Amino acid sequence: MRYLPLNPSDRAEMQNVIGIDSIDDLFADVPKEALNPVFDLPNHQSEMAVERALGEMAQKNVSGGQGPFFVGAGAYRHHVPAVVDHIIQRSEFLTSYTPYQPEIAQGTLQYLFEFQTQVAALTGMDVANASMYDGSTACAEAALMARRVTRKNRVVISGGLHPHYASVTRCNSELIGDEVVLTPANIKGDEDLIAMIDDQTSCVIVQNPDVFGHIRDLTPIAEAAHEKGALLIAVFTEAVCLGALQSPGAMGADIVVGEGQSIGNSLNFGGPYVGLFATRQKFIRHMPGRLCGQTKDAEGKRGFVLTLSTREQHIRRDKATSNICTNSGLCALAFTIHMSLLGEKGLRTMAALSHEAACDAADALSALPGVELLNDNFFNEFTLRLPNNAEQVVEDLAGKGVLGGVPGGRLWPEQDDLHNLLLVAATEMTRTEHIRKFVTALREVL
Amino acid sequence: MSMNPQGRPTAPIETDPVKNGPTHTGNKALQIEEKLIFEIGDFHGTGVDFAQPKGLSPRLGGLARKDAIGLPGLSEPQAMRHYVRLSQKNYAIDMGPFPLGSCTMKHNPRLNEKMARLAGFADIHPLQPVSTVQGALELIDILAMWLKEITGMPAVAMSPKAGAHGELCGMMAIKAALKARGEADARRRVLAPESSHGTNPATAAQCGFTVDDIPADKTGRVDIKAFKAMLGPDVAAIMVTNPNTGGLFERDIKEMADLVHEAGGYFYCDGANLNAIMGKVKPGDLGIDAMHINLHKTFSTPHGGGGPGAGPTVLSEALAAYAPVPYVVARGKEFELVEKRSQGAETSFGRMTAFHGQMGMFVRALSFMMSHGIDGLKQAAEDAVLNANYVLARLQAEMSPAFPGFCMHEALFDDAFLKGTGVETIDFAKAMIDEGYHPMTMYFPLIVHGAMLIEPTESESKEELDQFCDALLALAREAKAGKADKFKAAPVLAPRRRLDETAAARKPVLRWMPPAQ
C-alpha cells in the first residue's frame, strides 16, 4: 500500500518492543464479537485505477467551461488567477493545522490577519473573523450573535434572503428557542420590513442585492432597527458586489455576513466555500469563530496569534459563542491571495465588467417576446419571468448546451407562483457570443 | 586554510555565529522577514489585467459605492514572493511528524488534490440541472455507501461542513426525534464525559440542551456507575467519543448504549477518532445512533491551516427520517437530489447549509478510500495504533503515561515526569519546536494534569518515530537534569520567539489600520 511506510519487519520489531504477539492484542478492549467484522467493500487500487474511475465520474458532468454559463444564486463563476491555486497547494499551507503553536505558524496567522483586514475593509466594518464554513452558516451564526447581544429572541428574515440561507438560519435559531419570522418571497424588493421590527426583535436579516437581484437601501432599515434596539444583519451571496455597491457598513449594518466563494474559489458543486463575518468593534467579544490578533514576541518582534479564545468551544465549552472549530482556512487563503492581486482597483474593474455583462444579458433576454425583466436595478444577477415553467426551460436549455440560470422551482419548490421565474447571473467570464447563444436557445425552447 | 587558485577560501572558517548578533535585515538566511500586503502593495495598483469596461451607465439604483475600499493590489511577482515567504514560516505534515492528538495529521495524498481539481468536479455549480451533474451525485452516493459500510450504519447525512457541524446535525436529528415523540420539552439534558472535546458541550448548548459532565474512572474511561446514576427521564442523549480523547477504547460502550436507550435517550458518538478503528470495528455494532466522521482527519483531506473540513454524519434507523435536505437517492442508474419535503423528506429537520456539502472534500476522501481499499484502511488503522503504542512504549522510560496499559491511536501523558523540574507542559512543547517538531496537543483532555496527547498516525515510518522518541527522551532527561531555563526560553530557533497572548487579548488588534496622517 503506497501510503503506508511500515513494512512487515518494522511491524514485527515494533510489536516486540511493545511486548505483544499480535496486533489484535492492542484491540483487546473492543467487544470480541465486534472485532474484525466482514465488510462489503473492495480492496486497494493503483493510482492509475482510481484516477480512471473518478475521471469517468467527472466526465459525466457538464462543467462551467463547456459552454454558455449563467448560473448564480449563491455561487458564481469568476476567473481565478493561476497564482492562487499554486500557492494554496504549497505544503506549508495545505498540510498545516490550525495555528495553535504560533511560533511555527506565522505564515497562516499573518494571512489570516490580512484576510480579516480585507474583509473588514470590503464590508465597511471594524473587524472580521478568520472565516465561517460558508455564507449560509455565517448568516445563522449572525442571528445567534444578535440574540446574545440584544438578549431578545425574535428574528425577522427578509423575503429577499436566499431561501436556503433562510432555512439554515431558521433551523438554528428555532432550536435555541427564537421566534423566526419568515417573510414571503418578495419578488419586487418592495416589502415593508420596518413595520415588522418590534421591541422583541433581536435582528432583521436583509440580503443586498437580494436573491432576485434588487439592490436595496439598507440605511432606513438600519435606522428603524436601531430605534427598537435590534441589529441589522446585512447578507451578500456575491462578494464581488462589494466592489461596486455602497458597503453594508456605510449603510448602518451591525453584522455583515456573506459568501466569499466568488473571490479565489471555484464552484466545487457547493463546497468548500468561505463564510465571511464582520461586525463592529463593540461586539467583538460576542463574535463566533477564530480571531487572529497582532502582538509581539519575547524579542519585541511583531507577530500574530489566535486571540480572544475565551469565546471559543475549546475554552468555554457549553458557554462558547459557537461550536465552530475547523473553519475554511485554505479557502480564506485563496480569497486573500486573489484579493491581494486584485486590490481595490482590480475588484472595481471585475465588478464593473460583471455588471456590464449582466446589463447586456438582461437587455438581450428581456427583448424576447413573453420574457419580462423584474428588476429596475441589479448588480450581476437579475430575475426574468418566463411564459412557462422555468425548470423545464432550464432543462431544455441544458439540452442545447446552455446552463441558463436557476429556476424559481429549484429555490421555492413549495411556491407555484414563483415557478416561472428564472434567476440569471453574469460575471467578467461571460462572453458576448455566449449571451447571443443563450438568447437564441431561449427563443427556441420557449 | 585551503585556497583555490583564485585565492577564494574553499573551506569554512570557524567563528562563533552568536557573537555576530542579529543580521542587518533581520532575515536569517532562508527565513525572510515579511511585511503585510498593506505595507508593500500599491493602493492604486492591481496584479490582474482585465479588458476595459465599456462605461455603460450603471443600473445600481443610485447605490454605487461612494467610499474608497482601501486595499492594495500586488503585481504577480510581489504576491508570489509574499506568500511563499509566509509559507516558509509554517510547519506542515509534509515537513515532519505533526503529532497533534485528536487531529489525525496524516499524509495528504496528492492524487486527491488532482482529482478534486478535475473540471467535472471543481467547475460545476450546485444549482445546475440535476441531469448535468449525474457524475457528481454518483460520487456522493458511492462515498455515502463507503461511509455507511465502514460504520455499519443505515444512513448518512452528507451536508455537514466539519466535525462540529456534524455534531450539530446529529443533535438536531435527536431533537427532531424527541419532538416527534412529544418529549422535546421533558428531555433537556445531555451527558458528556469530562474528557469530551469542547465542541460536544458547545453543540449541545447550541441545541438548547444543558450539559452535565460524566466523570472518568481511574483507567481514563467513562465511570459507568456514575453514568448509570445520572441517567433519567430528562436525558435526551449522551455524547461520547470512542476511542475517547485519551486514546482509549470505551470498554463498556455497548452497556452504555443499552442503558441510554433503556432510559429513552439517544447515543451520539463523536467519531473524530475513527482512524483507530476503521476496518476493525463497525461503530454501528456498538449501538450508537449518530456519529460524525471528520473526512479531514480519518480520510486525509488536508487541514489547510484550519479548514475546510467535512463532517458527514451517520444515523441509525431511529434518526434517519429526520436527516437534513438535500441528499442523494439512487433510482436505478439515475441519481436524484432530494431538496424538498415533497420528495419524501416530509420529516426532515431542515437544512444545515446552502448547498450539498463539501464536494471538494468528498472527492478527496473517496480517492483516499478507493486507493486504500478496505484492506488498506484496516492496515492503516492497525499501523496508527501500532505507531502510537510504540511511542508509548518507548517514551515510558522518561515520561509519565496518564493511564496504565495500551492505547489506541494516540498516547496520552501527564506532566508528572516534570514535577519539581520547573518545566511545564507548554515549555516542553516549545522545546520540541527547536528540535524541529510540531508539538503534541497540550492541556487536552482536561482530565489529566498538563496533558500531552501524541497521535503519530499511520503515516510515520519507524525511523521517523525513533528519531522523534529519541528527541523527546533527551528533552525529558534534560528537564530532569535542571535545565529549566532552556525550556522557559524555548523556542529560540523558530521564526518567532514566544508570543505575548495576554497582550493580544487585552488590547485586541484584529486588523491593519492605515497610519494616522
Ligand SMILES: Cc1ncc(COP(=O)(O)O)c(C=O)c1O
Ligand atoms: C474529539 C473531537 N471532536 C470534535 C472535533 C471537531 O471537529 P471539527 O474541527 O471538524 O469541527 C474535533 C476536532 O478538532 C475533535 O478532536
